[in-house]
Amino acid sequence: MFFHGTSRVNERGHLEIGGVDVVDLAKEYGTPLYIYDVALIRTRARAFKEAFKKHGVKAQVAYASKAFSTVAMVQLVEEEGLSLDVVSGGELYTALKAGFPPERIHFHGNNKSRAELEMALEHRVGCIVVDNFYELQLLEQLSRERETVTDILLRVTPGIEAHTHDYILTGQEDSKFGFDLNNGQAEEALRQARRSGALSVLGIHCHIGSQIFETTGFVLAAQKIFQKIAYWRETYGFVPQVVNLGGGFGIRYTSEDDPLPASQYVENIIEEVKKQVAELGIAMPEIWIEPGRSLVGDAGTTLYSIGSRKEVPNVRHYVAVDGGMSDNIRPALYEAKYEAVLANRVLDANEEVVAIAGKCCESGDMLIWDLPLPKAEAGDYLAVFCTGAYGYSMANNYNRIPRPAVVFVENGEAQLVVKRETYEDLVRLDVPLRARVRK
Ligand SMILES: Cc1ncc(COP(=O)(O)O)c(C=O)c1O
Ligand SMILES: N[C@@H](CCCC[NH3+])C(=O)O
Numbered sequence: 001m002f003f004h005g006t007s008r009v010n011e012r013g014h015l016e017i018g019g020v021d022v023v024d025l026a027k028e029y030g031t032p033l034y035i036y037d038v039a040l041i042r043t044r045a046r047a048f049k050e051a052f053k054k055h056g057v058k059a060q061v062a063y064a065s066k067a068f069s070t071v072a073m074v075q076l077v078e079e080e081g082l083s084l085d086v087v088s089g090g091e092l093y094t095a096l097k098a099g100f101p102p103e104r105i106h107f108h109g110n111n112k113s114r115a116e117l118e119m120a121l122e123h124r125v126g127c128i129v130v131d132n133f134y135e136l137q138l139l140e141q142l143s144r145e146r147e148t149v150t151d152i153l154l155r156v157t158p159g160i161e162a163h164t165h166d167y168i169l170t171g172q173e174d175s176k177f178g179f180d181l182n183n184g185q186a187e188e189a190l191r192q193a194r195r196s197g198a199l200s201v202l203g204i205h206c207h208i209g210s211q212i213f214e215t216t217g218f219v220l221a222a223q224k225i226f227q228k229i230a231y232w233r234e235t236y237g238f239v240p241q242v243v244n245l246g247g248g249f250g251i252r253y254t255s256e257d258d259p260l261p262a263s264q265y266v267e268n269i270i271e272e273v274k275k276q277v278a279e280l281g282i283a284m285p286e287i288w289i290e291p292g293r294s295l296v297g298d299a300g301t302t303l304y305s306i307g308s309r310k311e312v313p314n315v316r317h318y319v320a321v322d323g324g325m326s327d328n329i330r331p332a333l334y335e336a337k338y339e340a341v342l343a344n345r346v347l348d349a350n351e352e353v354v355a356i357a358g359k360c361c362e363s364g365d366m367l368i369w370d371l372p373l374p375k376a377e378a379g380d381y382l383a384v385f386c387t388g389a390y391g392y393s394m395a396n397n398y399n400r401i402p403r404p405a406v407v408f409v410e411n412g413e414a415q416l417v418v419k420r421e422t423y424e425d426l427v428r429l430d431v432p433l434r435a436r437v438r439k
Contacts, residue, residue: 002255002339004298004385005040015301015343015383018409022303022343025414026381029405031305032323034392034418038076038410040299044262045080048291051266057287062106064247064292065091067389068300072408072417074098083126085247085290089116096123106153106244106290110177111135117142127151129205129244131178136192136199143198150198153205153244154189156181158224162209162217162248178206181228190232201238203285204229207246210293213259215268218245222269226276233282244288245269251297253386254337262294293389300388302328302404303343306380307359317354319376324358325365326401328384328391332364340371343383348374356382360399392418400426 010016014023017037025033045061052059062083065074069091075098077084083104086092095105105125109116110132117139120128130136130152143150155178179186186204193199204225208217222245232238250259269287277284304321311317330336340356342348350372358365367384376382395403402421407414 002252002385004252005037005043007037007301007385009346013345013347015341015346017301018414019412020409020414022301022383023381025407025409026303026305026343028414029407029416030420031303031381032321032327032404033303034327034387034404034406035301035303036073036296036388036406036408036417037299037301038408041076041296042080044291044295044299045077045082047262048266048289048295049081051263052270052287054263055267055270057270057284059286060104060288062104062288062290063295064290065095066393067292068296068391068393069094070392070406070418071098072415073296074100076408083288085292086125089113089119092116092119092123092125102126106288108155114138114142121146121148121150127153127202129153129155130189130193130199131155133179133189133192136189140193140196140198144196148198149200151200151202152193153203153242154179154186154193154201155205155207156186156225156228158182158206158208158221160208160217160221160224162212181206181224186228187232190236190238194236194238201240203240203242203244205244205246205288207290208248210248211250212248213250213257215260215265217248218265218269219272221245222272222276226273226280229276229282230280233280239282240285242286242288243273244290247290247292247294249291249294251294251386251389253297254339256337259294262291295389297389298386300386300391302384302387302391304382304384306376306382307378309376309378317352318357319354319373319382320357320359321367321382322359323401323404324360324367325362325396326358326360326398327395327404328367328387329394329396330390331367332362333394338368338384338386340368340373340382340384342374342376343381345374345380351375356384360401362398397421397426402426 048061060083062085063077064085087108102123103126107120107128157178158181179189308320325332356368405420406418
């Protein structure tokens with residue numbers, strides 16, 4: 001069994017996180033319940049920052065808030081001195097509500113609307129990561145109207161597609177994101193942006209994928225970007241102040257995963273950028289990164305109550321929980337794998353291998369296919385580990401199931417940071433049918 005962060009088994013044989021017994025949390029806040037180990041988020045955040053500090057490199061570590069965005073989470077990010085990546089008006093609104101300093105917000109997205117761009121300009125966010133020509137022109141026009149100069153990064157697709165354990169070089173980049181680095185698009189974007197007096201190109205951004213376990217892809221991306229920078233410097237006199245290599249650093253969901261420490265990713269990135277900069281004889285740019293999953297993924301645990309069971313003789317034992325794809329769609333969407341324990345009987349010996357089913361009306365709503373467990377009964381609690389990233393943030397109301405509550409735990413204390421949705425919340429936006437005129 002693998003415990004993350006402050007998770008441990010207490011004297012009652014219960015799972016404890018942040019010094020709080022999760023069975024007590026279930027009784028107080030109900031299930032399904034998202035529990036975040038705040039100390040572990042702090043540890044992860046500090047590891048990224050420290051890695052840059054150790055090498056004396058100017059950097060920004062921007063939390064990719066799509067992984068898990070709530071007011072309390074954004075406040076924690078601010079406390080830890082990170083920057084923030086937002087990808088929609090909604091994430092930006094959450095950040096502003098949380099009082100996050102706008103100058104440390106980076107605004108992403110492949111189809112930002114005029115209203116979203118206006119909102120970003122209105123609040124003077126630190127920089128806008130421009131994704132495409134439509135946005136470039138729109139942003140230029142809006143900046144001109146406001147008589148302001150907007151700091152931007154150009155998002156490029158370097159032609160590297162990173163997958164979990166490997167990466168492939170793709171000559172023809174097929175992605176909805178960014179300007180292609182290899183077919184002249186990125187160069188044209190740079191020309192257009194620099195021609196405009198209303199945009200200031202701080203640098204280049206790329207993001208090669210997610211849940212990546214090696215550093216090769218990042219190094220290769222840096223190489224490809226600097227190859228172009230060499231040419232752009234000669235041709236246009238362009239030298240970037242910032243190179244942003246995105247997020248994507250992998251985490252351990254199950255024993256099959258073997259991630260590197262944050263410091264390793266950062267060190268290899270710094271090493272490559274320093275090498276490239278030395279060859280070009282230009283000033284060292286700031287290095288920005290955007291970790292999402294690796295900051296919050298293993299800090300999150302979902303607690304469920306176990307209910308019904310179904311035996312399919314000689315095939316499978318289904319054990320159902322009171323949540324499922326409505327609070328964690330990743331198994332259904334990506335065949336994502338998780339580990340779990342009976343939170344109220346962690347030390348009991350495993351007796352069977354069961355399939356954990358969700359409660360949604362969908363055969364594919366299975367959270368874990370083969371989980372060794374003690375004989376689980378109705379009323380037991382199941383804790384699924386590593387659900388902190390893209391769990392709550394992708395939660396939905398399928399089958400009109402209310403979204404779970406979220407609690408932060410730290411130093412023996414729990415704080416409710418997102419209330420459980422109510423049935424009333426579910427119909428809040430519904431508009432009843434107009435009364436018909438009876439004949
Ligand atoms: C542009 C960008 N930055 C950062 C991230 C965060 O990725 P991860 O959660 O894998 O670190 C993503 C999501 O993949 C992204 O699209
Ligand atoms: N939502 C995905 C990752 C997407 C990353 C965002 N670009 C996941 O759960 O793994």
